Amino acid sequence: MNYRERREKVYSQMEEKSILILYSGEALHISADAYHHFEANRQFFYLTGIRRENMALVLEKCGEKLEETLYIEPVDPSVERWVGKKMTEEEAKEISGVEAVAVMDSLPSALDRIMTRKLPKKVYFDTYRHQMSDLPDYNAAKAQAFISAYPGIAVESIYPAVAALRMVKDADEVALTKEAVKVTEEALNHVLATLKPGMMEYQVQAEFEYKVKSLGADGMAFPTIAGSGINGTMLHYETNHDVCKENTLVLLDLGARVKGYNADITRTYPVSGKFTERQKQFYNIVLKANRSVAEMAKPGLTLKELNDHCKSVLAEGLIGLGLIEKEEEVGKYYMHGVSHHLGIDVHDVTVPEQAKLMPGMIITDEPGLYIDEEEIGIRIEDDLLITEDGCEVLSESIVRTVEEIEAKMKER
Ligand SMILES: [Mn+2]
Numbered sequence: 001m002n003y004r005e006r007r008e009k010v011y012s013q014m015e016e017k018s019i020l021i022l023y024s025g026e027a028l029h030i031s032a033d034a035y036h037h038f039e040a041n042r043q044f045f046y047l048t049g050i051r052r053e054n055m056a057l058v059l060e061k062c063g064e065k066l067e068e069t070l071y072i073e074p075v076d077p078s079v080e081r082w083v084g085k086k087m088t089e090e091e092a093k094e095i096s097g098v099e100a101v102a103v104m105d106s107l108p109s110a111l112d113r114i115m116t117r118k119l120p121k122k123v124y125f126d127t128y129r130h131q132m133s134d135l136p137d138y139n140a141a142k143a144q145a146f147i148s149a150y151p152g153i154a155v156e157s158i159y160p161a162v163a164a165l166r167m168v169k170d171a172d173e174v175a176l177t178k179e180a181v182k183v184t185e186e187a188l189n190h191v192l193a194t195l196k197p198g199m200m201e202y203q204v205q206a207e208f209e210y211k212v213k214s215l216g217a218d219g220m221a222f223p224t225i226a227g228s229g230i231n232g233t234m235l236h237y238e239t240n241h242d243v244c245k246e247n248t249l250v251l252l253d254l255g256a257r258v259k260g261y262n263a264d265i266t267r268t269y270p271v272s273g274k275f276t277e278r279q280k281q282f283y284n285i286v287l288k289a290n291r292s293v294a295e296m297a298k299p300g301l302t303l304k305e306l307n308d309h310c311k312s313v314l315a316e317g318l319i320g321l322g323l324i325e326k327e328e329e330v331g332k333y334y335m336h337g338v339s340h341h342l343g344i345d346v347h348d349v350t351v352p353e354q355a356k357l358m359p360g361m362i363i364t365d366e367p368g369l370y371i372d373e374e375e376i377g378i379r380i381e382d383d384l385l386i387t388e389d390g391c392e393v394l395s396e397s398i399v400r401t402v403e404e405i406e407a408k409m410k411e412r
Contacts, residue, residue, distance in 0.1 A: 001172040003049050004097040006165060010047065011059060011066050013161040018122040019114060020059040020158055021146070024052060025138035041139055042344050043126045043162045045260060048096040052087055056107055057098070062118040070098040071107045115150055123150075128159035163349035167341060168360040174385060176261035177342070177362055178394055180221070181383055183256040184263040185398045187211035191252065192405070193412045197271050201226040201240040204250060212256045221255035221262035222346050228271060232377025233370040235336060244271045249279055251377050255346070262346050264364050265395055266381030273409040275402050282369050283378055283402060285317030289367035290380040290400070293338055297365070297384050297391040301357050303339045310338040310367045318369075333370055339363045342383055361386045362394070 014020060024045075027038035040051040048057055048070065060067040072092050080086060089101045102110065114120065125143035129136065136144065143155055169177070190211040191204060205226045212220065227237040228244040232251035244250050248271050255263035268283065270276075275283060289310045296309055314334050315327040324330060341348035342362045357363070363386065368379030380400055384391040399405055 007047050009165055014061045015122050017120050018061050019120045020124040022057045023139050023142055024055040026053050050095055062120055068098050069100040070096055071102050071104045074103045122154040124156050124158040126159050127157040160351055164351045166349050167354050169362055176259050180256050180258040180261050180263035181394045183215045183217045184265050192408045197246040199244045201228055201242050205240050217256040217258050221257045225253035227251045230375040233372050246272050260344050264342050264346050266379040268378045274406055280402055282376055286367050286369050286378045286380050289313040293365045294393050299357050299359055302355050307338045338367050357386045359386055359388050
């Protein structure tokens, strides 16, 4: 991937006489010598291609010449014996395309030199917080410390600029998303071949995740949702501890992650291999909405317009079955949006300035119906790449019609 090109786009948005300091972060401590799974700061990953701990990227725009330096951990054989190989200077250069690589220990003095000699007027950090109640993350904490060390310096978040870039995927990103979808498809086919009444939801989850792992993916894009019967009506059910009973549906919202890129797919399968007539009625309404959104999606539309359309299709179906009388009542059975952006975050970044779809954006298409009183929860989710004049359904070949699903479960 061309990370240098991405950094150049960020440079072009930075003010004259400014620098950017972006840390990859460090794993959160659990207890004793155990740490949480590490996830690199997404902006750092997007601009360097590296997902390692304890690194920093510094971009300087303080003269005619743009300067960039990547700070990495020093190679220490005695540490490597325990935790595995660190990235070498050559590898860091090779992946990121940054020519100047230095060790993290030299970062404070380097920053001091820049601040006292080049006199930047502004420093950019990534200070994004998802919710005000969240603790400041690694980069935001570093920004605070920096302000204390250099009082009076203007600090601004680079997040909105990088988020805007991340919304439009380049060819490499599309290719990786396709790989993640492909792995998800194979793992779902494995689920179709093994699903049967009496299985625990966590066993269905395990069949999916076993296949994803054995195909060499990074792992799951997010915690797998496997909800059978009434559990399928809970939107973010992650307990997965119930038995999949005969003649119920199991809703599977899941995805593989490949090299940092995610699939986000939902399929709803009949545990016994055949839909009941009633389940089929609801299923085909959701399917119609799913297909209809994919037909409609194109540049210039907003996610809200797609969702309004989705609601009208679902409402029409529910009115036909006599469950509701007016379109406004659809919220009783469908309570989320039909779409979100998908990328290196599953619920990927959005900026208000780019509310309208553009070619290269990847979004989900996920209508659902949740009929508590009949213990039926159905969602069908595909991933769409917006093209010049419409969209490409990246998950087109993952079976989704009643006939296809029943046929696949029968042939096993
Ligand atoms: Mn989704």
